[in-house]
Amino acid sequence: MTISTENIRVRIAPSPTGDPHVGTAYIGLINFLYARQHGGKFVLRIEDTDRARFVATSEQMIFDALRWLGIEWDEGPDVGGPFGPYRQSERAAIYREYVEKLLANDTAYRCFCTPEELEAVRRQQMAAKVPPRYPGTCRNLTNDQIQLKLFESTPCTIRMKVPVEGSTTFRDELRGEITFNHNNVDDQVLMKSDGFPTYHLANVVDDHLMQISDVIRAEEWISSTPKHVLLYQFFGWDAPRFWHMPLLRNQDKSKISKRKNPVSLVYYRQAGFLPEAMINFLGLMGGGMPAEINNASEKFTLQEMIEHFNIRNIRLGGPVFDLTKLRWLNGEYLRALTPEAFYAELRKSVLADEYLSAIAALVQTRIETLSEFGNLTGFFFSDNVLPSPEVFLPKKRMLEETLAFAGEQLTVLEAAEWNASAIEAALKQLGEQQGWSVKENFMLLRTILTGSQMSPPLLESMMIFGKARTLDRLRRFIDAQKKLAAQKK
RNA sequence: GUCCCCGUCGUCUAGCCCGGCCUAGGACACCGCCCUUUCACGGCGAUAACACGGGUUCAAAUCCCGUCGGGGACGCCA
Numbered sequence: 169m170t171i172s173t174e175n176i177r178v179r180i181a182p183s184p185t186g187d188p189h190v191g192t193a194y195i196g197l198i199n200f201l202y203a204r205q206h207g208g209k210f211v212l213r214i215e216d217t218d219r220a221r222f223v224a225t226s227e228q229m230i231f232d233a234l235r236w237l238g239i240e241w242d243e244g245p246d247v248g249g250p251f252g253p254y255r256q257s258e259r260a261a262i263y264r265e266y267v268e269k270l271l272a273n274d275t276a277y278r279c280f281c282t283p284e285e286l287e288a289v290r291r292q293q294m295a296a297k298v299p300p301r302y303p304g305t306c307r308n309l310t311n312d313q314i315q316l317k318l319f320e321s322t323p324c325t326i327r328m329k330v331p332v333e334g335s336t337t338f339r340d341e342l343r344g345e346i347t348f349n350h351n352n353v354d355d356q357v358l359m360k361s362d363g364f365p366t367y368h369l370a371n372v373v374d375d376h377l378m379q380i381s382d383v384i385r386a387e388e389w390i391s392s393t394p395k396h397v398l399l400y401q402f403f404g405w406d407a408p409r410f411w412h413m414p415l416l417r418n419q420d421k422s423k424i425s426k427r428k429n430p431v432s433l434v435y436y437r438q439a440g441f442l443p444e445a446m447i448n449f450l451g452l453m454g455g456g457m458p459a460e461i462n463n464a465s466e467k468f469t470l471q472e473m474i475e476h477f478n479i480r481n482i483r484l485g486g487p488v489f490d491l492t493k494l495r496w497l498n499g500e501y502l503r504a505l506t507p508e509a510f511y512a513e514l515r516k517s518v519l520a521d522e523y524l525s526a527i528a529a530l531v532q533t534r535i536e537t538l539s540e541f542g543n544l545t546g547f548f549f550s551d552n553v554l555p556s557p558e559v560f561l562p563k564k565r566m567l568e569e570t571l572a573f574a575g576e577q578l579t580v581l582e583a584a585e586w587n588a589s590a591i592e593a594a595l596k597q598l599g600e601q602q603g604w605s606v607k608e609n610f611m612l613l614r615t616i617l618t619g620s621q622m623s624p625p626l627l628e629s630m631m632i633f634g635k636a637r638t639l640d641r642l643r644r645f646i647d648a649q650k651k652l653a654a655q656k657k
Numbered sequence: 658g659u660c661c662c663c664g665u666c667g668u669c670u671a672g673c674c675c676g677g678c679c680u681a682g683g684a685c686a687c688c689g690c691c692c693u694u695u696c697a698c699g700g701c702g703a704u705a706a707c708a709c710g711g712g713u714u715c716a717a718a719u720c721c722c723g724u725c726g727g728g729g730a731c732g733c734c735a
Contacts, residue, residue, distance in 0.1 A: 297658040360733040391730040463683045493685045
């Protein structure tokens with residue numbers, strides 16, 4: 169590759185909005201490999217500009233998950249570096265400074281339209297089957313009009329001024345040239361009315377300031393790339409190279425999502441996947457390993473990937489994230505362990521002291537001999553429990569409404585903060601809304617999670633079992649029941 | 658709807674860029690057999706794909722065009 173002599177700098181830019189995502193790990197892996205192969209730097213930047221979706225615990229989970237996989241960054245919020253700060257919320261002044269330049273440039277303008285107005289227009293356009301687009305209301309306000317609005321303290325956003333005529337062409341390193349006509353590029357909001365930048369502005373400014381040479385990101389960004397390229401032009405900067413990786417997919421080929429797949433790295437870790445297996449599996453997605461290795465076993469380490477992986481050989485078709493194959497791979501890695509190492513892995517996860525002692529506390533008053541320990545706690549140790557309808561179906565309920573309610577429980581639990589009182593309150597509220605008694609409500613959840621109507625206290629059990637595994641179990645229960653119902657029809 | 662991207666076994670892929678070695682290779686899953694007191698593991702085997710149609714060429718999975726199919730984007734989310 170001809171670029172090896174340059175100063176290669178790449179980055180990933182996850183948003184701390186929840187659990188760390190397998191997609192982040194995938195893109196992180198590719199960036200990491202690329203940096204290592206070219207003697208470059210790999211930067212981790214936290215894009216926390218969306219206050220509404222911000223989750224305080226998320227950032228640390230992202231760090232932990234990436235390190236668990238062996239993906240190490242050279243610069244980032246926790247390790248520092250010469251181009252910090254690496255958290256966008258700490259860079260607010262920088263974005264303000266640069267957006268001023270665009271305003272002065274006449275390549276951006278203030279927009280006083282309200283979210284409600286914009287939403288109404290969008291709906292109209294959708295209904296008329298016209299591409300939804302900003303109507304340009306504020307694009308040509310006079311200076312007086314703007315001063316008046318500002319004087320009145322009308323909240324405003326700042327939008328980029330996309331040229332009316334012409335088109336923007338950029339090069340995708342894997343696909344070649346891609347052209348977008350400007351009438352298909354909307355006047356993107358660059359700065360929100362709360363003063364925070366949007367992704368597009370912050371991303372371009374930071375990538376430039378952090379001297380990023382190659383932007384390696386997911387395919388979903390292709391359609392906003394012309395906006396980014398235009399921004400580089402507005403600023404008078406050189407754009408980096410762009411590489412858009414294929415999107416990981418659900419079984420049905422749609423973009424991978426938590427509704428159809430476990431996507432949380434926390435889940436995979438807690439469910440007992442080894443990082444070596446996970447990273448190997450991610451390396452299989454999209455290919456890129458040479459035939460002699462791929463055809464031999466498909467098994468390789470992170471180090472082997474650094475040595476042999478070639479980003480230019482990535483296949484562009486979106487790979488289905490196939491749990492079955494991941495599980496097989498994980499089994500391979502498990503079997504390859506020495507008995508001692510295997511036992512050590514067990515002690516680190518499902519037989520960890522903290523886990524066992526927490527469970528023990530729940531059953532102490534409920535058993536009469538120690539050997540009964542397993543009777544009440546089996547569900548903590550099995551990968552899944554699938555109760556039959558006799559067990560989970562409340563007496564006066566139909567299967568369909570019960571599954572629908574379980575789906576509601578799932579939604580509530582997804583959104584819930586993971587502590588017993590918050591969960592209890594949220595579930596009770598749901599029950600009241602839907603006309604489910606507390607007893608029906610909690611018994612349903614109990615049977616789904618434990619497989620039995622008799623179990624240790626539900627909420628405490630859920631705390632120990634963990635959010636990721638709880639949600640997964642609920643999801644799998646609903647899926648399995650739906651599949652069964654469909655078979656009967 | 659509009660724009661953009663993509664298209665090799667059910668799934669992940671090798672081959673594609675640089676046409677012939679492709680009778681399209683490997684892996685997972687599925688099926689069968691062997692091993693085995695059970696279940697796994699392991700071994701062996703079978704089924705299974707170049708989306709379709711046109712070109713270019715002596716020759717196309719590989720290059721070009723079209724059709725169809727799939728996906729993504731269209732937010733004061735990232």
